[in-house]
Amino acid sequence: MVIGTDTAAEPLDAISVVTLKGVGEAMALKLASLGIHTLQDVLFHLPFRYQDRTRLSKIGELSPGSEAVISAEVMVSDIVIRQRRSLMVRLNDGTGSIMLRFFHFNQKQVKQFERGARVQCFGEVRRGPGMLEMVHPEYRVLAPDALDEAALDNTLTPFYHATEGVQQATLRKLTDQALKQLDQRLLRDFLPASVAGNLALPDLRTALHVVHRPPPGSDVNALMEGLHPAHRRLAFEELVAHRLGLRLLRVTAETQHAPKIRPPGVLAKSLRDSLAFNLTGAQDRVLLDVLNDMGSGDPMLRLVQGDVGSGKTIVAALAAAQVVECGYQVAMMAPTEILAEQHMLNFSEWFESLGIEVGWLTGKLRVAQRRATIEAVATGQKRIVIGTHALFQKDVQFQNLGLAIIDEQHRFGVHQRMALRNKGADENVLPHQLIMTATPIPRTLAMTAYADLDVSVIDELPPGRKPVTTVALENGRRGEIIERVGAAIDAGSQVYWVCTLIEESESLQAEAAEDTLVTLQELLPRHRIGLVHGRLKPREKEAIMQSFKSREIDLLVATTVIEVGVDVPNASLMIIENAERLGLSQLHQLRGRVGRGSAQSSCILLYQTPLSNNGRERLGIMRETNDGFIIAEKDLSLRGAGEVLGTRQTGLAEFRIAELGRDDDLLDDVSEIADLLLDAHPEAVQGLVRRWIGEEKKDYGGV
Ligand code: ADP
Numbered sequence: 073m074v075i076g077t078d079t080a081a082e083p084l085d086a087i088s089v090v091t092l093k094g095v096g097e098a099m100a101l102k103l104a105s106l107g108i109h110t111l112q113d114v115l116f117h118l119p120f121r122y123q124d125r126t127r128l129s130k131i132g133e134l135s136p137g138s139e140a141v142i143s144a145e146v147m148v149s150d151i152v153i154r155q156r157r158s159l160m161v162r163l164n165d166g167t168g169s170i171m172l173r174f175f176h177f178n179q180k181q182v183k184q185f186e187r188g189a190r191v192q193c194f195g196e197v198r199r200g201p202g203m204l205e206m207v208h209p210e211y212r213v214l215a216p217d218a219l220d221e222a223a224l225d226n227t228l229t230p231f232y233h234a235t236e237g238v239q240q241a242t243l244r245k246l247t248d249q250a251l252k253q254l255d256q257r258l259l260r261d262f263l264p265a266s267v268a269g270n271l272a273l274p275d276l277r278t279a280l281h282v283v284h285r286p287p288p289g290s291d292v293n294a295l296m297e298g299l300h301p302a303h304r305r306l307a308f309e310e311l312v313a314h315r316l317g318l319r320l321l322r323v324t325a326e327t328q329h330a331p332k333i334r335p336p337g338v339l340a341k342s343l344r345d346s347l348a349f350n351l352t353g354a355q356d357r358v359l360l361d362v363l364n365d366m367g368s369g370d371p372m373l374r375l376v377q378g379d380v381g382s383g384k385t386i387v388a389a390l391a392a393a394q395v396v397e398c399g400y401q402v403a404m405m406a407p408t409e410i411l412a413e414q415h416m417l418n419f420s421e422w423f424e425s426l427g428i429e430v431g432w433l434t435g436k437l438r439v440a441q442r443r444a445t446i447e448a449v450a451t452g453q454k455r456i457v458i459g460t461h462a463l464f465q466k467d468v469q470f471q472n473l474g475l476a477i478i479d480e481q482h483r484f485g486v487h488q489r490m491a492l493r494n495k496g497a498d499e500n501v502l503p504h505q506l507i508m509t510a511t512p513i514p515r516t517l518a519m520t521a522y523a524d525l526d527v528s529v530i531d532e533l534p535p536g537r538k539p540v541t542t543v544a545l546e547n548g549r550r551g552e553i554i555e556r557v558g559a560a561i562d563a564g565s566q567v568y569w570v571c572t573l574i575e576e577s578e579s580l581q582a583e584a585a586e587d588t589l590v591t592l593q594e595l596l597p598r599h600r601i602g603l604v605h606g607r608l609k610p611r612e613k614e615a616i617m618q619s620f621k622s623r624e625i626d627l628l629v630a631t632t633v634i635e636v637g638v639d640v641p642n643a644s645l646m647i648i649e650n651a652e653r654l655g656l657s658q659l660h661q662l663r664g665r666v667g668r669g670s671a672q673s674s675c676i677l678l679y680q681t682p683l684s685n686n687g688r689e690r691l692g693i694m695r696e697t698n699d700g701f702i703i704a705e706k707d708l709s710l711r712g713a714g715e716v717l718g719t720r721q722t723g724l725a726e727f728r729i730a731e732l733g734r735d736d737d738l739l740d741d742v743s744e745i746a747d748l749l750l751d752a753h754p755e756a757v758q759g760l761v762r763r764w765i766g767e768e769k770k771d772y773g774g775v
């Protein structure tokens with residue numbers, strides 16, 4: 073299945089872009105910022121859009137919104153001065169008329185468009201006042217004897233994601249060259265021909281030619297939406313490679329050892345006895361799964377899934393107690409400072425009375441503090457360490473890490489999980505991994521992003537919880553709502569007021585929250601109102617959360633920093649501003665902050681009109697259900713997997729070409745083919761993982 077005849081040639085992933093014409097060192101750097109290093113990368117950098125300049129359209133058949141090439145004769149050309157001075161040129165091709173409109177033009181152009189001249193134009197067709205028009209089309213004047221079809225392109229025109237200093241034209245030249253090399257050199261087609269054939273997908277070389285230079289008559293919509301067979305061929309291969317990567321990760325884990333955790337359980341029992349509640353059946357069951365895993369001596373890779381408020385934290389703490397009792401350390405990582413703080417508070421309360429020191433490590437620690445903690449972790453003085461991503465940085469060495477707990481893993485990717493592998497006592501010993509998420513994972517994601525994990529589900533809420541009642545109200549009713557907030561506080565409850573902004577900027581969010589604080593203080597003068605946002609120092613945030621928890625604050629104005637994990641059972645009312653701008657899983661996470669105690673809780677979603685259809689649908693779903701699983705499924709279908717999983721940077725399900733949601737129907741075949749390759753084609757497995765997972769190849773156990 074080697075493509076090309078020159079078998080001595082290097083494969084395309086071994087050839088640097090600097091070998092291409094027009095690529096010097098400076099250009100190579102710019103291309104690197106697009107993730108393009110080799111010829112193979114050039115070929116996997118796919119167009120996101122196409123124009124069709126391969127055929128002429130008849131003016132009479134044009135519709136607004138389309139892009140088209142037309143050839144026609146100039147009927148009238150005129151400079152018109154209304155709001156703006158413009159050159160208006162009316163063309164006719166015998167099937168109809170269209171107006172060209174130029175706001176910037178020179179004398180030469182005015183001349184070119186004299187009556188009777190023939191021009192070929194390319195542009196977007198718009199509805200004009202009297203007839204269709206093109207504004208500033210690209211055009212050329214045809215020679216009197218030229219055919220109307222003169223100078224049409226042979227393929228659709230691709231558009232690539234570009235960057236500063238790398239123009240479309242550059243990318244087209246580079247892909248031209250790379251495609252030529254593809255015909256001469258090696259790019260192995262790792263999928264057995266029978267496979268692609270059965271799926272009615274083209275071979276790799278054909279697929280690449282088609283996506284970069286689609287022949288005339290190609291289905292442009294299918295190409296742009298990634299539904300063209302050529303596109304699907306590439307997506308399929310990528311999904312297979314990703315799946316193989318996860319399988320190998322798992323296989324590697326199975327060849328390694330992990331500490332055998334089988335203590336008498338004295339510590340865990342003391343912790344259990346100190347709780348004010350009994351575990352639910354579901355918590356007990358999941359804890360048992362975890363203890364069984366950890367007792368086996370093989371590394372645990374377990375995902376614990378449980379809706380917000382289902383009580384994942386105590387399950388993690390009880391597992392931690394066992395590990396500590398066996399003499400190993402525990403690390404617990406959360407995606408945000410505030411959530412890490414929350415865990416810190418809980419774990420300190422639970423463990424320090426048992427004489428076990430809990431350490432704290434985030435990116436925001438002062439140097440001296442950080443050094444001291446790192447030291448205490450390395451010597452083993454701190455048996456449990458809680459923190460953010462800072463926990464798994466290179467300079468953090470554990471004395472003997474036995475268990476890594478990762479909370480709310482939707483922000484924590486496969487690649488980060490791999491970083492853990494270096495934190496074990498030695499190369500052959502891996503810490504157990506317990507990954508906890510409130511985001512239920514739809515089947516398609518489970519099959520791709522988490523194929524290497526075992527899953528346990530806490531499918532029961534602690535007793536006495538009542539589902540949160542949710543209403544959506546138009547922003548104009550704020551006054552009324554503020555009164556309701558006052559009344560709720562007077563009745564003994566605590567309230568969250570969540571300010572959201574579409575901007576990612578923490579400082580803008582903070583400002584908006586500060587404004588809201590001022591307004592609310594004016595309108596609710598008797599009540600104690602606090603403010604928490606991402607710009608506060610960790611200590612300040614902690615102090616405020618603590619005073620909200622201890623009821624010194626009635627109303628907490630917050631940004632979405634409180635999204636995950638924050639736990640104040642007495643809070644029973646939440647207002648979310650601009651709710652229409654938030655995604656479903658974010659809304660569900662936020663809403664999960666109330667309904668944690670025994671009181672009937674409510675959530676008010678404030679929205680701005682007009683609502684988009686999608687926004688209306690999201691608010692509707694929130695009103696109808698509290699079920700995280702249903703919400704996650706809807707979220708996936710409304711937004712696509714890339715977004716549901718957080719951002720691309722997380723590294724989780726980070727695909728170049730494939731897209732979950734869109735390519736889901738391929739997944740059954742993907743796992744079948746992955747199994748087949750693992751069984752019968754080990755060299756293809758290596759090749760695919762190297763090709764698609766690239767940099768991370770070392771992390772897949774030397775593949
Ligand atoms: P999540 O699964 O969302 O992380 P938490 O672990 O924060 O949930 O637990 C939510 C709240 O429920 C906490 O206040 C916790 O103490 C309490 N909780 C946990 N398990 C139980 C239980 N079995 N009975 C009563 N309350 C519980």
Ligand code: MG
Pocket residue numbers: 384385479636637
């Ligand atoms: Mg939690």
